[in-house]
Amino acid sequence: MHDTGLFKFTMSGWLNNPIEGVLLDITGVLYESGEGFGTVIPGSVNAVQRLKDAGIPVRLVTNETCDTRSAVVKKLQSHGYDVCEADIFSPAPAMVALLKERGLSPHLLVHPNIEGEFSSLMKGKPTCVVIGDADEAFSFANMNKAFTILMEMEKPILFSLGYGKYYKHKGKLQLDVGAFANALEFACDIKSEIVGKPSSQFFGAALQDMGITADKAVMIGDDIVSDVGGSQKCGLRGVLVRTGKYIPAFENHPVVKPDFIADNLAQAVEMIVNAEKAKKT
Amino acid sequence: MHDTGLFKFTMSGWLNNPIEGVLLDITGVLYESGEGFGTVIPGSVNAVQRLKDAGIPVRLVTNETCDTRSAVVKKLQSHGYDVCEADIFSPAPAMVALLKERGLSPHLLVHPNIEGEFSSLMKGKPTCVVIGDADEAFSFANMNKAFTILMEMEKPILFSLGYGKYYKHKGKLQLDVGAFANALEFACDIKSEIVGKPSSQFFGAALQDMGITADKAVMIGDDIVSDVGGSQKCGLRGVLVRTGKYIPAFENHPVVKPDFIADNLAQAVEMIVNAEKAKKT
Numbered sequence: 001m002h003d004t005g006l007f008k009f010t011m012s013g014w015l016n017n018p019i020e021g022v023l024l025d026i027t028g029v030l031y032e033s034g035e036g037f038g039t040v041i042p043g044s045v046n047a048v049q050r051l052k053d054a055g056i057p058v059r060l061v062t063n064e065t066c067d068t069r070s071a072v073v074k075k076l077q078s079h080g081y082d083v084c085e086a087d088i089f090s091p092a093p094a095m096v097a098l099l100k101e102r103g104l105s106p107h108l109l110v111h112p113n114i115e116g117e118f119s120s121l122m123k124g125k126p127t128c129v130v131i132g133d134a135d136e137a138f139s140f141a142n143m144n145k146a147f148t149i150l151m152e153m154e155k156p157i158l159f160s161l162g163y164g165k166y167y168k169h170k171g172k173l174q175l176d177v178g179a180f181a182n183a184l185e186f187a188c189d190i191k192s193e194i195v196g197k198p199s200s201q202f203f204g205a206a207l208q209d210m211g212i213t214a215d216k217a218v219m220i221g222d223d224i225v226s227d228v229g230g231s232q233k234c235g236l237r238g239v240l241v242r243t244g245k246y247i248p249a250f251e252n253h254p255v256v257k258p259d260f261i262a263d264n265l266a267q268a269v270e271m272i273v274n275a276e277k278a279k280k281t
Numbered sequence: 282m283h284d285t286g287l288f289k290f291t292m293s294g295w296l297n298n299p300i301e302g303v304l305l306d307i308t309g310v311l312y313e314s315g316e317g318f319g320t321v322i323p324g325s326v327n328a329v330q331r332l333k334d335a336g337i338p339v340r341l342v343t344n345e346t347c348d349t350r351s352a353v354v355k356k357l358q359s360h361g362y363d364v365c366e367a368d369i370f371s372p373a374p375a376m377v378a379l380l381k382e383r384g385l386s387p388h389l390l391v392h393p394n395i396e397g398e399f400s401s402l403m404k405g406k407p408t409c410v411v412i413g414d415a416d417e418a419f420s421f422a423n424m425n426k427a428f429t430i431l432m433e434m435e436k437p438i439l440f441s442l443g444y445g446k447y448y449k450h451k452g453k454l455q456l457d458v459g460a461f462a463n464a465l466e467f468a469c470d471i472k473s474e475i476v477g478k479p480s481s482q483f484f485g486a487a488l489q490d491m492g493i494t495a496d497k498a499v500m501i502g503d504d505i506v507s508d509v510g511g512s513q514k515c516g517l518r519g520v521l522v523r524t525g526k527y528i529p530a531f532e533n534h535p536v537v538k539p540d541f542i543a544d545n546l547a548q549a550v551e552m553i554v555n556a557e558k559a560k561k562t
């Protein structure tokens with residue numbers, strides 16, 4: 001455990017370089033999922049406000065694909081967060097933009113809530129498959145449909161909206177899109193293109209929006225691979241929080257070593273804000 | 282294509298070594314799956330009989346886990362095959378034996394038709410998960426249940442009854458157990474233990490039953506990886522047939538090169554029987 005009592009005297013290494021922007025995961029960092037809108041994580045609303053007050057820009061980078069961005073904003077506002085759609089980077093809008101750019105027509109295996117976002121692109125025979133966290137829609141019939149469409153393509157193209165292993169839903173761990181993407185990849189002998197965390201384009205878009213380079217930014221999340229490992233690969237510092245789907249085994253992950261492990265967002269933000277204040281004085 | 286007209290004068294390399302036993306895949310080699318019992322593949326009933334008449338023992342090695350062995354025998358007999366349960370090597374009985382040997386109690390994600398075979402082993406809290414071709418039972422809820430049980434184990438143990446990518450069902454390709462095993466493996470960061478083709482123990486059991494070594498045996502199947510690649514790894518010769526789930530891409534597989542590609546079982550058997558006859562004269 002990091003001894004925050006020592007902080008005032010010896011600044012942790014991860015705080016030495018300037019922090020000019022912070023990326024935050026949403027679920028498990030700002031609120032815990034659960035019935036209805038879930039429950040806010042104590043101290044997180046205030047933490048986001050403290051960053052803004054300190055002049056440190058914040059963007060929310062989420063692999064949430066069970067809700068549209070406007071639904072996510074409503075949920076966050078109900079918890080007291082001061083956020084708008086433009087603050088949120090989520091896979092579906094990025095996917096729509098990429099499909100338009102490449103002139104592809106998708107077959108969808110995604111949550112019914114976000115199907116509408118793709119409606120203008122559904123023209124004729126599908127030329128790719130887009131898989132997202134489809135939840136109950138991950139039926140055998142739907143998996144087979146996606147598989148069959150891929151097998152009929154000369155060069156199958158599979159996009160995965162994020163690539164998570166699992167997440168916490170109503171207090172229980174639940175399989176995420178990465179598991180089902182793996183099933184299709186194995187069956188079709190292909191690799192999916194990931195749109196969302198941990199892809200570098202995705203982190204890059206949020207950094208570009210803040211106008212800063214990766215070495216000036218910190219990502220804070222509860223997913224050791226997508227949040228921490230993914231951001232570190234792009235040159236950001238990756239902080240793991242002990243909330244959300246965190247399990248102690250993350251602290252001994254064979255590959256990913258977080259730059260810091262905080263009990264929660266509030267603790268991480270307190271350290272960041274204090275460090276930046278100290279640099280200015 | 283192999284020119285069988287030349288056969289009498291130049292014997293193909295794969296026929297040079299003695300063939301003292303033949304292993305056959307069932308679905309896609311003896312019959313095509315379909316409504317009811319499916320349809321027999323022309324020439325296959327006669328081919329099996331020709332091997333027996335030539336004194337070459339035959340065993341059926343199948344990854345079939347949607348039916349018990351007795352149901353498979355009934356199906357084969359209805360098509361005119363002269364076979365009994367002892368001729369058939371299938372994953373479920375091998376799995377039951379292995380679970381007894383290791384004292385494990387399984388959580389099952391298998392086809393309802395074979396659940397009964399495991400009933401004597403279902404005692405208390407599961408200590409492993411067994412996944413088979415569960416067909417419609419591969420629901421999101423059942424996948425999550427298996428995932429959750431694995432995550433609750435200190436050292437998760439996952440057995441996969443075969444490891445196929447897909448198979449042909451009623452004329453359509455359908456995802457096989459390997460795809461869903463991959464999903465659980467990815468989510469839990471584990472590897473499954475395969476019981477069935479292409480595991481070497483499985484081929485070994487059939488060879489042992491015939492009392493011959495791998496170098497004296499030929500495996501004939503329609504699955505380039507499980508049948509051909511798997512048997513070759515064990516030292517058998519692997520013959521691919523252009524029936525069942527065969528697709529032309531199998532002939533240019535990046536890793537597996539069949540010892541021979543036959544139009545169907547009848548062609549492969551004709552070559553084997555003629556070659557063995559020629560060696561004796």
